[in-house]
Amino acid sequence: MEQSALLLASSLNAGTVLAIAALGLLINEKAGIVNLGAEGMMLCAALAGFATVVATGSHTLGLLAGMLAGLLLAALFGLLVIWLNTNQYATGLALSLFGAGFSAFAGTGYVQAKLPEQGPFAVPLLSDLPWFGPALFRHHPLVYGALALVLLLVWWLYRTRSGLILRSVGESPESAHALGYPVRRIRLGAVLAGGALCGLAGAYVSTCYTPLWVEGMIAGKGWIALALTTFATWRPARILLGAYLFGAVTMIQFHLQGQGINLPSQFLTMLPYLATILVLVLISRNPQWIRINMPASLGKPFYPGA
Amino acid sequence: MTDNSKRRWVQLVALSTLAAAALVACGKKEPAPVAAPAPAPAKPEPLKVAFAYVGPVGDGGWSFAHDNARKALEAEFGDKIQTSFVESVPEGADAERVFRDMASQGNKIVFGTSFGYMEPMIKVAADFKDVKFEHATGYKQAENLRTYDSRTYEGAYMAGVIAGGMTKSNTLGVVASVPIPEVIRNINSFTLGAQSVNPKVKTRVVWVNNWFDPPKETEAATSLINGGADVLMQNTDSSAVLQTAEKLGKRGFGWDSDMTAYGPKAHLGSSVINWAPYYKKTVADALAGSWSTGQAWWGVKEGAIDLVSIADDVPAELKQKVETVKAGLKDGSFAIWKGPIKDQAGKEMLAKDVVADDAFLGGIKFYVKGVEGKLPN
Numbered sequence: 001m002e003q004s005a006l007l008l009a010s011s012l013n014a015g016t017v018l019a020i021a022a023l024g025l026l027i028n029e030k031a032g033i034v035n036l037g038a039e040g041m042m043l044c045a046a047l048a049g050f051a052t053v054v055a056t057g058s059h060t061l062g063l064l065a066g067m068l069a070g071l072l073l074a075a076l077f078g079l080l081v082i083w084l085n086t087n088q089y090a091t092g093l094a095l096s097l098f099g100a101g102f103s104a105f106a107g108t109g110y111v112q113a114k115l116p117e118q119g120p121f122a123v124p125l126l127s128d129l130p131w132f133g134p135a136l137f138r139h140h141p142l143v144y145g146a147l148a149l150v151l152l153l154v155w156w157l158y159r160t161r162s163g164l165i166l167r168s169v170g171e172s173p174e175s176a177h178a179l180g181y182p183v184r185r186i187r188l189g190a191v192l193a194g195g196a197l198c199g200l201a202g203a204y205v206s207t208c209y210t211p212l213w214v215e216g217m218i219a220g221k222g223w224i225a226l227a228l229t230t231f232a233t234w235r236p237a238r239i240l241l242g243a244y245l246f247g248a249v250t251m252i253q254f255h256l257q258g259q260g261i262n263l264p265s266q267f268l269t270m271l272p273y274l275a276t277i278l279v280l281v282l283i284s285r286n287p288q289w290i291r292i293n294m295p296a297s298l299g300k301p302f303y304p305g306a
Numbered sequence: 307m308t309d310n311s312k313r314r315w316v317q318l319v320a321l322s323t324l325a326a327a328a329l330v331a332c333g334k335k336e337p338a339p340v341a342a343p344a345p346a347p348a349k350p351e352p353l354k355v356a357f358a359y360v361g362p363v364g365d366g367g368w369s370f371a372h373d374n375a376r377k378a379l380e381a382e383f384g385d386k387i388q389t390s391f392v393e394s395v396p397e398g399a400d401a402e403r404v405f406r407d408m409a410s411q412g413n414k415i416v417f418g419t420s421f422g423y424m425e426p427m428i429k430v431a432a433d434f435k436d437v438k439f440e441h442a443t444g445y446k447q448a449e450n451l452r453t454y455d456s457r458t459y460e461g462a463y464m465a466g467v468i469a470g471g472m473t474k475s476n477t478l479g480v481v482a483s484v485p486i487p488e489v490i491r492n493i494n495s496f497t498l499g500a501q502s503v504n505p506k507v508k509t510r511v512v513w514v515n516n517w518f519d520p521p522k523e524t525e526a527a528t529s530l531i532n533g534g535a536d537v538l539m540q541n542t543d544s545s546a547v548l549q550t551a552e553k554l555g556k557r558g559f560g561w562d563s564d565m566t567a568y569g570p571k572a573h574l575g576s577s578v579i580n581w582a583p584y585y586k587k588t589v590a591d592a593l594a595g596s597w598s599t600g601q602a603w604w605g606v607k608e609g610a611i612d613l614v615s616i617a618d619d620v621p622a623e624l625k626q627k628v629e630t631v632k633a634g635l636k637d638g639s640f641a642i643w644k645g646p647i648k649d650q651a652g653k654e655m656l657a658k659d660v661v662a663d664d665a666f667l668g669g670i671k672f673y674v675k676g677v678e679g680k681l682p683n
Binding site for chain 2: 251
């Protein structure tokens with residue numbers, strides 16, 4: 001009983017990183033921009049956050065520094081793909097490769113550094129409940145932040161005028177332009193918001209989830225977050241569910257091993273990726289799902305003069 | 307966008323996910339090797355000694371321990387020798403170039419400190435007969451290539467003695483790297499040590515299939531603790547497992563280097579490797595002209611392995627027991643791998659009073675009784 005509570009707790013924690021990054025990428029994609037640079041932005045943000053906590057001792061500042069690092073890289077990306085109309089896929093891949101290399105290079109001095117300790121987190125009263133307490137109410141505030149972010153995004157994207165404008169830019173930038181909306185600036189805003197959220201997720205990994213810095217420590221989470229947006233057919237609530245599901249698969253593989261259940265660990269390592277591919281195959285068989293939710297101009301450049 | 311192109315889009319995403327998975331599966335890329343410091347001109351031709359490390363010197367574990375031994379060499383021999391090193395040398399084709407460079411730059415002793423340098427070192431050693439090569443953890447020798455290793459399982463056994471006495475749940479956890487005999491031997495020795503003071507102990511193992519992957523090590527350690535383990539050990543290279551134990555209020559050990567600072571409350575002791583005695587002997591042999599090939603496997607007896615910084619709250623009788631083991635290993639009156647030793651199924655692997663030889667130890671591919679789960683192939 002106690003074990004299932006702890007397993008649920010660690011799955012939620014593992015899923016939070018994916019959820020925050022994927023929600024950021026969702027904002028990008030709702031505006032018609034695909035940013036394959038998520039992995040690189042998260043790595044640079046992880047290093048920026050870690051270095052800031054080492055220097056200042058404040059975890060909050062670390063998370064903010066991570067957001068700033070993500071924001072800066074996203075600004076660079078936005079400049080290239082929105083104003084110079086470079087290919088979004090190629091630019092994003094370049095950003096990922098750059099982020100991986102740059103963070104490894106700049107981070108060599110931080111490999112052995114140690115962060116100040118963070119006290120345990122607990123929601124008053126609720127955290128003392130049997131089972132539910134350890135499972136749901138002893139998390140880092142950001143775990144609840146991800147929940148709030150989903151609610152906020154659902155409301156904003158589907159219930160507000162500005163959310164509608166953002167989606168219209170993703171569906172048909174030409175029409176939005178004809179109506180007088182500043183398509184490029186709206187897209188840049190979306191890219192910046194996405195970068196900041198990816199940065200937040202990256203800094204959470206290096207300062208709270210695994211308080212350490214090593215090169216390549218994001219270990220593919222940025223790619224999984226990208227796949228999650230499609231996995232969830234661009235719906236915020238489904239992204240959250242998908243992220244928790246992926247978190248659970250990650251934790252269950254170790255849990256099964258610890259229980260002595262005989263499954264090859266390499267197979268279990270592969271499971272999250274396999275799950276992504278399976279779901280992609282499934283939804284591609286159902287065009288209805290995609291047609292309703294996918295931004296129609298996703299990945300396409302926009303030329304205001306044309 | 308038509309349905310068709312949307313479908314194509316989904317396929318594209320599926321493909322890139324696959325590619326990303328493949329990239330991740332291939333493991334992280336090692337940075338390019340850093341050039342060795344240029345040799346300074348010296349007066350009476352010092353003996354030049356070069357080291358190749360697999361990780362950065364700052365990894366806090368394996369390569370860090372080797373570099374400490376290099377510094378000890380410089381302190382011991384002064385201007386009779388001149389040392390240099392290249393860090394983060396990837397295992398594989400690039401390594402051969404690094405070893406060739408080292409040999410042609412006039413180094414007379416070359417240390418390669420990772421298993422994966424075996425084939426490149428064999429190749430380069432054949433071309434530079436006047437250079438002495440020393441390969442850590444390998445098993446192929448040549449007339450100018452010697453192999454050496456340390457008996458890390460002795461440290462694991464001593465850690466086990468303390469773990470067995472300190473556990474309250476009678477469940478220990480090991481975060482293991484890659485299922486090779488060395489690691490399996492360490493898991494078994496840890497368990498045997500714990501059983502010597504507490505026969506009820508069980509050990510659970512989680513494999514992460516990597517030597518250095520702190521996020522994965524953290525997740526593995528968390529799942530072991532969730533499953534009821536209250537004392538952890540790791541055979542991976544980072545301090546993540548000890549840090550996880552600290553965060554969750556459990557206990558753990560340092561591995562390869564003293565890791566007290568990474569988890570002051572959780573730390574029970576550190577099993578450390580000291581390469582300095584062996585490196586000093588090698589250089590002394592070379593200076594005296596008495597170096598010859600062979601294989602060396604050094605442990606507590608030679609001062610290569612120790613359990614250090616034992617926590618204050620460990621009871622005196624456990625500390626005493628560790629001292630007895632140490633003394634026994636030093637004078638040869640005690641052997642860790644002495645029968646009867648049974649495997650998980652209860653089959654006798656080592657008959658009563660039989661002491662395992664190095665060939666037996668080098669080929670251990672079974673879990674002893676008390677380790678739970680099945681050994682991966």
